Amino acid sequence: MRRKIPSTLALSAFEAAARHQSFTKAADELAVTQSAICRQIGALEEFLGVALFRRGRRGVALTEAGQAYSRKVTARLDDVERDTLELMAGGGSGGTLELGVVPTFATKWLLPRLPDFLARHPGITVNLSARARPFLFDDTPFDAAIHAGEALWPGTEGIFLMHEDLMAVCSPALRQAGDWCGQPLLQISTRPYLWRDWFRSLDMAMDTDMAGPRFELFSMVAEAAVHGMGTGLVPRMLIEDELARGTLVPVTPHAYRSDRSYRLLYPERKTGHAPLAAFRDWLAAQAAAYGGQPQ
Numbered sequence: 001m002r003r004k005i006p007s008t009l010a011l012s013a014f015e016a017a018a019r020h021q022s023f024t025k026a027a028d029e030l031a032v033t034q035s036a037i038c039r040q041i042g043a044l045e046e047f048l049g050v051a052l053f054r055r056g057r058r059g060v061a062l063t064e065a066g067q068a069y070s071r072k073v074t075a076r077l078d079d080v081e082r083d084t085l086e087l088m089a090g091g092g093s094g095g096t097l098e099l100g101v102v103p104t105f106a107t108k109w110l111l112p113r114l115p116d117f118l119a120r121h122p123g124i125t126v127n128l129s130a131r132a133r134p135f136l137f138d139d140t141p142f143d144a145a146i147h148a149g150e151a152l153w154p155g156t157e158g159i160f161l162m163h164e165d166l167m168a169v170c171s172p173a174l175r176q177a178g179d180w181c182g183q184p185l186l187q188i189s190t191r192p193y194l195w196r197d198w199f200r201s202l203d204m205a206m207d208t209d210m211a212g213p214r215f216e217l218f219s220m221v222a223e224a225a226v227h228g229m230g231t232g233l234v235p236r237m238l239i240e241d242e243l244a245r246g247t248l249v250p251v252t253p254h255a256y257r258s259d260r261s262y263r264l265l266y267p268e269r270k271t272g273h274a275p276l277a278a279f280r281d282w283l284a285a286q287a288a289a290y291g292g293q294p295q
Contacts, residue, residue, distance in 0.1 A: 006047050011073055013040035014052065018062055018070035095124055095275040100131035100145040104219040105262060108238045109290075110146065117282045124275045132190070132217070137267040143276050144266035150259055158265040159280060161287040162237065164258045166198060169222075169239060169248040170231040184230030185212040186221045198233055198256045222248065237290070262287075 016026035017037060027034040045052050052066035062070060101110065106128055114126065131145060134153055152158050174183060185195050185208065195209040215221045218234050225232035226247045236255065242248040264283055270276055 006044050007040075010040045010044040010047070011077065013037050014044055015070065015073050015077055017041060017053070017060070018066065019074070021059070021061060023060060095273075097124060097126045097144070097275040097279055098142045099126060099128050099279075100135065100140065100142045100147075101128050102132055102146060102148055102262075103130040104217050104222075104238050105146060105148065106130070107219065108241070113286050116286075117279065120282065121275075121278050124278060126279070137270075143270050143273060144264055144279070146262065146264055148260050148262050150261075152263070153265055155267060156265045157268055157271060158263045159284055161262040161264060161283065162290065164235050164260045164262065165237075166194070166233050166256045166258060167236050167239070168198065168231055168233050168251045168254075169243075170225050170251055171228040172246060172249050174228050174231070175249050175251060185209065186224050186230045186232040187212045187214040188218060188221055188233075189214040189216050194233055194258075197258065201256045202254060 013026060013030065013032075013036075016029050017023050020026050020029070023034050023037045023041070027037045030037070041052065048069075050065050050069075051063050052069060053060040054063055110128075118124070118126070129142070131142075131147075134147065134149070135142075135145070137145075137156070146161070147153075148164060170183065185206075187210070188194055192210055195206070199206050199209055212230055213224070215224060218238050221232040222234050222239050222242060224230065225234070226242060231251055232248075233256075236243075239248055243250075264280060266273075266276055266280075
């Protein structure tokens with residue numbers, strides 16, 4: 001079925017005219033005559049069946065429908081221009097990888113290692129966007145996601161990276177004061193039973209295991225613990241720097257392995273995507289070197 005898409009000439013003329021609020025300035029920018037701009041926009045309005053501009057003695061102005069359409073057209077043309085420039089710059093090699101990532105894992109574990117991948121694959125650009133919760137790939141521009149969960153998402157493939165081993169940590173000053181259980185327990189808002197599960201793994205029970213200030217991200221929990229606000233329960237892989245510097249210390253040697261693990265996930269249709277394949281193999285090797293074991 002033929003797509004209902006206007007010509008790119010008409011869309012370019014409309015985008016320029018909408019941005020300048022002037023057919024004359026649009027014509028100057030595109031190096032065409034004003035009458036050519038008028039014809040292109042008239043043809044676009046006829047195609048849409050909607051008036052995009054109000055014409056008057058003092059010039060033109062976007063209609064309400066024209067304003068809304070202008071924002072969308074500009075965004076689409078920007079995407080096409082970006083993709084075109086990337087292809088031209090790479091000469092057809094390399095490519096771009098769009099990743100949705102859990103924020104703290106990306107900042108604390110992935111980014112320090114990413115320069116190695118870029119050095120090995122200089123033609124590949126990796127774009128990272130924070131995504132803390134599951135999503136549908138068809139509704140996003142993402143090629144893949146790094147997610148902490150219990151299983152693969154429907155319609156996806158993926159590789160196991162590592163288990164989630166959690167440590168209870170606090171500032172050195174708080175540790176020296178003793179009675180860490182009596183200090184506020186820093187909570188992760190998306191996982192309200194995490195402390196309860198941790199205490200259960202020690203055959204302990206605490207009436208206050210769900211009490212304490214709540215934070216959305218593990219990075220926030222870790223930073224709050226560094227500043228002595230209480231005791232945090234954080235995956236070890238996310239606080240290696242703090243442990244090495246001594247700004248966080250374990251309150252007990254006990255490490256709790258949760259039912260979650262970190263995985264690289266991608267839709268089945270992306271299996272043969274060359275930038276993704278290169279990244280997948282590199283990431284698997286990095287995870288293995290860190291200590292991840294196949295599940």
